[in-house]
Amino acid sequence: MNANDKPIFKVVLIEDDPMVQEVNKLFIEQVQGFRVAGVAGNGNDGLKLVRELSPNLVFLDVFMPSLDGIETLQQLRTMALPVDVVAVTAAKDAETIRAMLRNGAIDYIIKPFKLERVKQTLERYRLRHEAWSEGPPATQDDLDRLMHNGGEAAEAGKTESLILQDARPNGQDVLPKGLNAATLKQVLNVLQLHGAAGLSAEEAADGVGIARVTARRYLDYLEKTGRVELEINYGGVGRPVNRYVPKP
Template identity: 65%
Template sequence: MNQTGQAEIRVLLIEDDPMVQEVNRLFVEKVDGFRVVGTASHGMEGLKRIDELQPDLVVLDIFMPSLDGIETLRSIRTMELPVDVVVVTAAKDTETIRAMMRGGAFDYIIKPFKLERIRQTLERYRVRHAALRLGESVTQDELDRILQSGEAGAQDAPNEEWAVSADNLPKGLNAATLKQVLAVIRHQGGRLSAEETAEGVGIARVTARRYLDYLEKSGIVRLAVHYGGLGRPVNRYELAREQNDHK
């Protein structure tokens, strides 16, 4: 669990260059909710570390001794190891890229890269990871939204009516995180408390509240007070369109 009380996403780095390995560690751990739990210098070691550490996500290089990245990913799939993979490499030829994408890589990042590029990937991964952990089954529409949230071009809002502009955001709010908040609300039918939203995105409750307040002021969500049983009423945020549909 991280300092916000949410489950962390555990990351294993498989990279043969110690300096790059450390840079990758720093970049990954700058993204809230992610923690590097181990490293490996080549594919053979990486497969052992996956088995030992049971990470959620592997950040994988291509050019390595003792099993390169291509063969490592193939082994991960052959062994049916329950882990996702993001490729971070200097390899830019289309044959390698296609091989890794066919192997099920969540994303492919070409070195050198900036922090914002890997942040975008990890934040998109967090949305999909959280959504698929929320329940045992999903409808086709829910699954479509989950998959779209993880596509490389998903930096634009899935629905134009809810499009948000980074230029208009208050200081301290991030467009990518805002879209993650929207994705979680959509996935849950648009009736979430600040605490439930925070858990779905993997951010602090107070942070989630700031994003929800902004969405409310923008007319994208509406605040509704829900009463049920004993205790204080719960403030829940509902998509404005969803509320109109039920009238």
């Protein structure tokens, strides 16, 4: 192997939706050094594939027949198979996320997702693998850089803190139950893009990729905290439309 050669990381997909299987495979194989070695449509078949193919990485859905993602991950850990797992799922409730992380998932990607998000996970995985291959970390700082990807995790936490601080009323410590900083940031970004024209709850939902009722909760929160103004548009036939306009 010459200096330009990179190791090939084998990935097994465990996903019951054939269309999502194809998207996952396409995205993974666009990242240099990664290839999909096998695909399974449920947890039971997935466990067999992992035993047979000994992949480096598993992309694992949660909602599946036969054996769901949480149970599949638990069995992988019980069997002590040397494989890393990335959860790729539409599940975004706190209980499921915690269950997957507690059972050893190294990352959690929420559907629908973009190529850049998958690339971010795979590039970080490769960097860590290469760092471990060079030998164990010499100091705590070395280990911290390896575990947190050069401070990326700390920076992400700092960014989330700033988002919350910027949006909270009167220094409130936490967002209302059911709201989270990442989605709040997305709603704010969509609002800023539309400027003085403002957005309805339906337009905000389409822009962020969330349900209209969820978008309405974030917009109402931003209106209560003074980040946006509510304008009622009575034009046209039918009920008036509430539009949320960001304050300068």
